[in-house]
Amino acid sequence: MSVNDLFSANLKPVNLGLDMFADDLKKQGVEPVLMDWTPPGGGDPDVIAALSRLEDPAVAERIDAANQVALDRILSSQPFLEGFGQAIDTVPGMTAKTILHAGPPIEFTRMSGPMKGAVTGALVFEGLAKNIDEAFELAASGEITFSPCHEHQSVGSMAGVTSASMWVHKVTNRTHGNTAFTNLSEQLSKILRFGANDQSVIDRLNWMRDVFGPILSAAMSLNEDGLDLRLMLSQALHMGDEAHNRNVAGTTLLIQALAPYILETDFTTKEKREVFDFVASSDYFSGPTWMVAAKASMDAANGVENSTIVTTMARNGVDFGIRVAGTGGQWFTGPAQEVIGPMFAGYTREDSGLDMGDSAITETFGIGGFAMAAAPAIVALVGGTVDEAMGYSRTMNAITTGNNPNITIPALDFMGVPSGIDVRKVMETGILPVINTAIAHKEPGIGMIGAGIMHPPVEAFQKALRALADTVKP
Amino acid sequence: MTRHIEIRKNTYLDSVSLMSMSTKANAVEGVTQALLGMATPMNKEVLANVGVDDPSVDEARPSDLMIVIDAADDALEAAIAAVDGILARKDKKAADAREVRYRTLDGAFQEAPDANLVIISVNGAFAAREARKALNAGKNVMIFSDNVSVEDELALKNLAHEKGLIVMGPDCGTAIINGTGLAFANAVRRGSIGIVGASGTGSQEVSVRIHDFGGGVSQLIGTGGRDLSTEIGGISMIDGIRALDADPETSVIVIISKPPAEDVATKVLEVAGQASKPVFVTFLGSDRTESGFDNVTMVTAGTKPLAIAAVVASGIDESTLDKHPLNIPLIEEVRAKLAPEQKYVRGLFCGGTLCDESMFAALAKYDNVYSNIQKDPAYRIGAMDESREHTFLDMGDDDFTNGRPHPMIDPSLRLQRIVEEAKDPSVGVIAMDFVLGFGAHDDPVGVTIPAITEAKSIAAERGHHLEILGYVLGTDLDTPAIGEQIAQLEAAGVTIASSSTNLGLLAREFVAKGDN
Numbered sequence: 001m002s003v004n005d006l007f008s009a010n011l012k013p014v015n016l017g018l019d020m021f022a023d024d025l026k027k028q029g030v031e032p033v034l035m036d037w038t039p040p041g042g043g044d045p046d047v048i049a050a051l052s053r054l055e056d057p058a059v060a061e062r063i064d065a066a067n068q069v070a071l072d073r074i075l076s077s078q079p080f081l082e083g084f085g086q087a088i089d090t091v092p093g094m095t096a097k098t099i100l101h102a103g104p105p106i107e108f109t110r111m112s113g114p115m116k117g118a119v120t121g122a123l124v125f126e127g128l129a130k131n132i133d134e135a136f137e138l139a140a141s142g143e144i145t146f147s148p149c150h151e152h153q154s155v156g157s158m159a160g161v162t163s164a165s166m167w168v169h170k171v172t173n174r175t176h177g178n179t180a181f182t183n184l185s186e187q188l189s190k191i192l193r194f195g196a197n198d199q200s201v202i203d204r205l206n207w208m209r210d211v212f213g214p215i216l217s218a219a220m221s222l223n224e225d226g227l228d229l230r231l232m233l234s235q236a237l238h239m240g241d242e243a244h245n246r247n248v249a250g251t252t253l254l255i256q257a258l259a260p261y262i263l264e265t266d267f268t269t270k271e272k273r274e275v276f277d278f279v280a281s282s283d284y285f286s287g288p289t290w291m292v293a294a295k296a297s298m299d300a301a302n303g304v305e306n307s308t309i310v311t312t313m314a315r316n317g318v319d320f321g322i323r324v325a326g327t328g329g330q331w332f333t334g335p336a337q338e339v340i341g342p343m344f345a346g347y348t349r350e351d352s353g354l355d356m357g358d359s360a361i362t363e364t365f366g367i368g369g370f371a372m373a374a375a376p377a378i379v380a381l382v383g384g385t386v387d388e389a390m391g392y393s394r395t396m397n398a399i400t401t402g403n404n405p406n407i408t409i410p411a412l413d414f415m416g417v418p419s420g421i422d423v424r425k426v427m428e429t430g431i432l433p434v435i436n437t438a439i440a441h442k443e444p445g446i447g448m449i450g451a452g453i454m455h456p457p458v459e460a461f462q463k464a465l466r467a468l469a470d471t472v473k474p
Numbered sequence: 475m476t477r478h479i480e481i482r483k484n485t486y487l488d489s490v491s492l493m494s495m496s497t498k499a500n501a502v503e504g505v506t507q508a509l510l511g512m513a514t515p516m517n518k519e520v521l522a523n524v525g526v527d528d529p530s531v532d533e534a535r536p537s538d539l540m541i542v543i544d545a546a547d548d549a550l551e552a553a554i555a556a557v558d559g560i561l562a563r564k565d566k567k568a569a570d571a572r573e574v575r576y577r578t579l580d581g582a583f584q585e586a587p588d589a590n591l592v593i594i595s596v597n598g599a600f601a602a603r604e605a606r607k608a609l610n611a612g613k614n615v616m617i618f619s620d621n622v623s624v625e626d627e628l629a630l631k632n633l634a635h636e637k638g639l640i641v642m643g644p645d646c647g648t649a650i651i652n653g654t655g656l657a658f659a660n661a662v663r664r665g666s667i668g669i670v671g672a673s674g675t676g677s678q679e680v681s682v683r684i685h686d687f688g689g690g691v692s693q694l695i696g697t698g699g700r701d702l703s704t705e706i707g708g709i710s711m712i713d714g715i716r717a718l719d720a721d722p723e724t725s726v727i728v729i730i731s732k733p734p735a736e737d738v739a740t741k742v743l744e745v746a747g748q749a750s751k752p753v754f755v756t757f758l759g760s761d762r763t764e765s766g767f768d769n770v771t772m773v774t775a776g777t778k779p780l781a782i783a784a785v786v787a788s789g790i791d792e793s794t795l796d797k798h799p800l801n802i803p804l805i806e807e808v809r810a811k812l813a814p815e816q817k818y819v820r821g822l823f824c825g826g827t828l829c830d831e832s833m834f835a836a837l838a839k840y841d842n843v844y845s846n847i848q849k850d851p852a853y854r855i856g857a858m859d860e861s862r863e864h865t866f867l868d869m870g871d872d873d874f875t876n877g878r879p880h881p882m883i884d885p886s887l888r889l890q891r892i893v894e895e896a897k898d899p900s901v902g903v904i905a906m907d908f909v910l911g912f913g914a915h916d917d918p919v920g921v922t923i924p925a926i927t928e929a930k931s932i933a934a935e936r937g938h939h940l941e942i943l944g945y946v947l948g949t950d951l952d953t954p955a956i957g958e959q960i961a962q963l964e965a966a967g968v969t970i971a972s973s974s975t976n977l978g979l980l981a982r983e984f985v986a987k988g989d990n
Contacts (some may be wrong), residue, residue, distance in 0.1 A: 001590045002638035003717040006614050007693060011652045012588050014579065016604055017595025017618065020883075021657055024912035032593075033586045036575035039600050052603060189516065237916050342493030345509035345517070346524045348500075381493075398577055431578040450493060 010279075023423070025442050035144035038430030041465065042458040050469035051427055054308070061471055063326075063424070066306035070325045071401045071420040072306065074365070077297035078174045080226035081289065084184075084217040086209075088164035091152050091181050092381045095164070097128065098145045102160025103316025104331040105148050108139045109364075112317030112336075114195025114353045117444025118159035119146075121197025125186045125205045126163045132197055150312055151329070154181040155295045155358035157288055158193035158440060158448075166205070167213025171229065171292045176300040182292035184208055184216070187282035189448050194440040195353070196447035212278060213272050219261035227257050229293040233367070234407045236286075237417075242375035243290040244359060244368030245436040245451055250286040255279050291358065295364035301325045301420075306472050309401060310421040310464075313433065313456060315365045317440075322460045324423055327471055332464040334457025339439045341381055341452015353442035360435045366404050366419035369434035369453060373415075374409045381436070381451055392434050393418065399425040399433065423468060426461045475506065476550045478543040481530050485539040486512065487561075495560050502556040503558045504549025509542040510557075552812075579607045593656055594643075595619055601644060602626035609633050609641070617643030617698070620655050620872070624705045627698070630866075631709040642715055643752070645914075647674030650681065650694035658882060660911035661951035664711040665690015667784050668718035670711050672697045672731035675825025675909060676758070678947060679974060680730055683781035687795050689788050692724040699826075702734035702742065712745045719749040726752050726787045728780060732830060733759040733849075746770045754783045758830055759849075775838070798972030800979055808969070808984045811939040816902030819981040820895040821866035822888050822915040824918075825947065828907045828974040829868040835978025836864055839986070846871055861895060864907075881915045889925040896929035896940055902985040903941045904929065905977055908959060910948025919946070919959040923966050930967065941984055942968045945977040 001009065015022040015032040023033045035356070041047030054063060087094050094100075099119055108119065120135035123144070129135035138144060149156040156162050168181040190196040192205060203228035220226075232253050236360035239249030245264070262272055279285045298311045307325035314321055321331040343352070363366035372379070373393035376386045393409060396418035403416030421433055439450040487495070492510050499508035507718040509524070511517035513534030521531055525541055534540055545553040568750035583589060592608040594601050598621030605615045609630065617630075622644035634641040642649050648671070649656040653664045660678055662685035669691060671677025681691050691868035711729070718724045727749060729742070734740070734757050737951045746753040747767030755765060756773045765772050773780045786792045815865040819836060823829035829847065836843050842863040855865065867874075869881045869888050881888050888906075895901055908918045915921060926942050933940035944963050948956040960970055 001612055001614065003640045003713065004720050006590050006640075007652060007717070007721050007723070009590055009652075010588075011585065011654050012590050013654075013656070014582050014586070014589045014592040014608075014613070015595075016579065016592055020913065021593055021595060022620070025654065025656075027912070028654050033574060033582050033589050034575045035579075035582060036577055037596060037604075038577070039597065040603070043599075045599070048600070048603065204614060342495075342497045344493065345511050345520050346494050346507070398581065431577060 004033040006019050026305055039291045040430065041462060042430065044462055047075065047427060047462045047465055050466045051424065052463070053469045054424055054472060056474070059474060061251060062306050063308055063472060066326065067306055067309050067401045067420065067422060070301040070304040070307040070309045073176060073300040074297050074419060075402070075406065076175050076406050077230070077300050079171050079180075079229045079293040079296040080174050081220065081229055082170045082172050082226045083220040084167050085170055086164070086213070087162055087166050087168050087181075087183070088244050090168055090170060093147070093152050093163070095145065096126075097143060097294055098147060098164065099123070099158065100147055100149045100152055100154060100156060100162040101316060102149060102156045102158065102356060103314045104319050104321030104333050105409060106146070106316045106318060108144070108146060110318055112356060113442045113444045114356065114440040115159045115161070115317045117195030117197050117446075118161035118192050120169040120444065121192045121201055122161045122163040124197070125202050126165060141331065144283060146467055148298045148314070149358055150184075150314055150323070152181070153179060153299065155291045155314075156183060156193070157291060157359045157360050158357040158438065159195060160358050161192060165209050167208065167217065169289060169292045171296045172226070173296040173300055178248060178296060178299050180292050180296035180299060182295065184213060184287045185288050188284050189276065194438070194447040197445050203221060207274070208228050211267070212275055215262055215265055215267050215271065215275050218259065218267070220264040222264050224263045229289065232257070233290055233293060237367070237371055237374040238410055240375055240377055242368055242371040242378065242436065244287070245381060245438070246283070246375045246378045247286045247290070248283040249291060251279065251283050254286040254289060278305060287359070290367065291361050294361045294367065297365055298361060303328055308423045308468055310364055310423060313435070314358045315355045317354055317361065320355060320456050320460055322456065322464055324464050324468065327464065327467050330467065332460045332467065334463075336458030337454050337457055339437055339452045339454040341439065341450055343439065343450035344448070347441070351441050351449055353440045355371040355437060359437060363433050363435045366400070366417035367407065369436040371409060371417045372434070372436070373412050376411070381453070396434065398429050423461055423464045427465050432458065432461070476545060476547050477525055478541070478545070478550055478554055479526070479528050479530060480541040481513070481534045482541065484537050486537060487539060498560050499543070499557045502553050505543060505545045505553045507542075507544040508553070508557060509540070511540050512536055513538045531975050535665055563968040572816040578931065579604060579611065580741075582619060583611050583613070585704065589613060591616065591651065593618065595657070598622045598644065602630060605641065609637060609639055612637065612639070614639050615643070616642045616649055616696070617641065619643070620645040621911055623888050624700070624773070627700060628706055631706060635709055635713055640695065641710055641715065642696045646696035646698040648678050648694065649696045650691055651902035652693070652867050655912040656913060658909070658913035659694070660685070660947070660949050662949055664692065666692055666723065666725040666788050667728060668692045668721060668724035668726070669694040669728045669730070670714035670718065671695070671696060671729075672699055672701045672711060672734070673758070673830075674699075675947065676730045676732070676827030676831070678825070678909070678911070679828065680728055680781050682947055682949055683779070683973065684785055684949055685787040685951075688790050689780055689781075689785035692721060699732055702731050702738045704737060706737040708734070708738045708742045709925065711742055715742070715745050715749060715753070719751060724751065724783050726754070728784045729753060729755040730780065731757050732827065733757065746859050752787045754780055754787070756780045758827065759834060775834075777977070798976065800976065804969070805980065805983045807917040808941050809986070812902040812985065813938055814943065815900055816938060817985055817987065819864045819866075819903045819905060819985055820896070820901050821862050821905040821981065822887070822891055823866065823868050824870050824888070824909050825907050825974070826868045826870055828945070828947065829866050831974040832905060832978030832981065833866040835975055836866065836982045839982045840864055846873060861898070867891070882909050882918070885915060885918060889922060892922070892925040892929050893932065896932040899936055899938065901940065903943055903981045905943045906945070907974065908944060908946045908966070910946065910952040910954065910959060912955060917954060919962045923962060926966050926968060943971055943977060943981055943984070944968045945971045945974050947974075
């Protein structure tokens with residue numbers, strides 16, 4: 001609008017900054033458009049320079065086109081549960097002395113307490129160490145290969161520790177042909193993935209190896225069609241899950257689909273009963289399943305040149321790392337954050353370990369914290385109101401590329417979940433992704449002590465943006 | 475320490491709510507530990523782990539709620555009540571619908587496509603980028619922020635020029651667009667006089683005096699103080715003059731600027747000379763008296779004040795104006811009250827141009843005029859320096875406002891300074907401006923009166939009369955209105971000047987001794 005057009009139009013100002021100016025406009029009978037602005041890029045001048053380079057119209061056009069390709073690949077993904085197998089036979093690059101862990105790469109000495117607890121527990125479980133003390137020595141000896149789950153087409157919740165004889169889901173993205181893996185739910189509280197490692201934990205892992213995994217595997221080998229996880233996930237959201245911290249509906253749907261095949265296997269009734277009892281012992285059974293479905297979908301966007309869409313958010317309890325479609329396998333990290341939320345009785349903030357796990361793949365895909373509005377029953381987890389839960393989901397629209405028409409939120413008029421986190425938008429708006437997650441005790445050997453929400457460190461996105469400014473063709 | 479154990483039969487609360495409530499209960503005053511949980515085997519184990527051993531817990535069933543509170547003896551009852559309060563939570567839905575706010579300009583423009591001006595007052599390091607976005611989206615821009623680089627300012631103004639838009643600022647404190655005051659502005663009558671100003675309070679003052687003389691303002695376009703520098707070349711001022719020339723509601727154009735670069739002044743005058751309307755120009759501190767164009771009048775100390783010239787040109791009969799001439803008997807009266815050693819003026823200003831204008835009046839008579847905005851480094855003093863001889867301070871300048879609000883909003887620094895200056899026995903006059911209007915403090919006079927009273931009594935204890943001279947920039951339409959503010963000042967024994975130039979003239983004459 002030219003200056004002279006402005007003189008003859010009704011003044012419609014946008015007030016970017018001091019609220020008192022907006023108040024004065026209102027006093028004069030003019031309704032300003034209000035802004036809730038924060039410095040882009042967390043205020044870092046280098047990041048703002050990088051952002052400005054990516055905002056050049058020609059560059060922005062190229063990125064937008066690439067992001068659309070990446071988003072289409074994510075949204076068109078059809079993850080199917082094909083079966084279960086042991087990691088050693090299934091996961092690419094797995095060896096008897098490999099321990100996969102959550103988050104970006106980390107050496108044993110730097111690992112957080114709960115991750116060390118999980119690693120040492122796994123070494124005892126695998127028979128590589130006689131006891132936890134010996135396991136600590138072995139883990140530090142250099143004989144064990146540590147590697148991120150994400151670098152093996154896998155994801156692992158919390159410590160993410162996956163060892164050779166653990167059973168994993170096999171999920172194939174039938175649209176794009178890629179496969180992803182994740183281990184089985186140990187359910188909640190005092191379990192290996194939260195860093196607990198006493199005999200009760202090892203006993204459960206043994207049962208999972210000898211009974212639970214084999215039954216699930218046998219059941220799925222009877223199901224020639226596989227299970228359409230996207231469809232099931234979509235239903236679960238309609239039933240009140242956000243598929244990260246709340247999995248009540250999803251678990252019911254999943255076990256309902258598996259039950260007939262489980263019944264048909266050759267295992268004893270007692271063993272089958274144990275499986276059903278175990279699944280019923282917590283709502284979390286399907287948690288890993290949604291993670292691997294998300295992983296299979298997000299991997300389809302890996303390597304889309306010039307794309308600024310985040311394909312991985314993962315944390316190892318020390319570092320929070322992200323990876324971006326346009327920058328391949330490169331990790332961009334920042335410090336793992338404290339998770340804020342209610343604790344189990346008897347624990348306090350001082351006990352909590354820092355943010356951990358590959359489960360943020362769910363938010364990367366668009367569920368979990370991004371789908372909070374679908375799960376009003378868990379808003380207490382964030383100490384908030386239903387309105388706030390609605391707000392979380394709506395707000396995520398500001399940092400994502402589009403909405404997933406296949407996975408929708410009834411309460412938001414069937415809005416598709418916000419999908420395709422754009423590093424540029426995160427940096428520009430200052431809105432960080434919201435992640436629902438659990439809290440592990442900071443010491444090894446104890447386990448889960450609470451749950452809540454957290455936001456990634458801004459540094460990871462700043463680094464990614466700088467790298468993108470160098471990577472995207474001018 | 476007392477432990478309270480309670481089992482509420484058949485009371486179900488989901489585990490997530492319970493965790494949340496436990497957290498709140500633990501924060502209750504006097505509570506050392508509060509445990510809330512359904513009586514599941516796992517939760518019973520948790521209780522056992524923290525030493526809760528009670529038969530009622532053993533008997534509780536998973537559908538029962540367990541409440542354990544450890545609290546100081548005298549706090550237990552209150553703690554139980556508080557925990558009960560948490561458990562009996564009500565749906566306290568936020569009733570007031572939250573106003574819509576946007577995180578990015580792109581988002582705002584999407585929802586409000588008819589937005590036509592963006593007022594930017596965020597940190598200067600980020601202002602240029604937002605302004606560029608606004609311009610690229612076809613919006614006019616006012617940048618209140620300072621600390622925008624010259625390179626950015628030039629690029630933004632060139633971009634705006636190409637697009638037929640205007641950039642007001644950076645460091646643009648005032649504008650009136652379509653009758654609406656933006657940032658710092660006074661409530662003035664709408665009319666046919668258009669103003670383009672490269673000075674904030676100077677433009678405000680012209681608008682106020684136009685109103686005072688019965689005229690009205692069509693548009694007041696601020697350009698920011700650096701617009702008439704050689705680097706920027708007056709881009710916004712030139713575009714502003716052309717816009718006012720093309721505006722059918724404008725019949726007279728007024729230009730006011732702090733000292734411009736000479737080459738830019740020439741260019742601006744050429745553009746003004748092409749205008750089809752009478753143009754009145756004040757370049758503060760400039761020696762030019764002739765514009766070289768018939769329609770362009772240079773307004774200097776020796777000519778009619780800018781506002782009067784403009785108002786008359788807009789069609790108001792000059793004989794009806796109350797021009798507030800200098801009050802000669804008053805000058806004699808004040809001179810008689812001041813002791814021989816009270817030789818100096820201390821000017822403490824909120825408005826930069828107001829400071830400038832008063833200082834020029836003093837400079838016309840005295841050499842020893844110090845200021846933080848003096849061009850001559852020999853006479854420049856900083857915010858931390860003590861005043862010396864004649865001192866005029868622009869307390870809205872960066873060295874005073876670093877990390878604190880502008881004195882038009884927060885006058886606390888000036889209040890201290892008023893008292894400090896009064897302690898100097900060589901001071902005869904403290905001159906001050908009071909800026910009313912949008913953006914300004916809601917009672918600038920009221921908040922200053924105690925300091926004025928204290929200053930006067932400090933001088934009185936020495937046996938001196940201290941003359942306090944005030945200029946109130948405001949109109950009868952402002953809130954508070956100018957009349958109310960002047961009445962407060964007069965009640966406190968403050969002398970009122972009718973303009974900032976008048977303020978400077980009176981101040982310098984009050985302290986002039988016999989030989990002057």
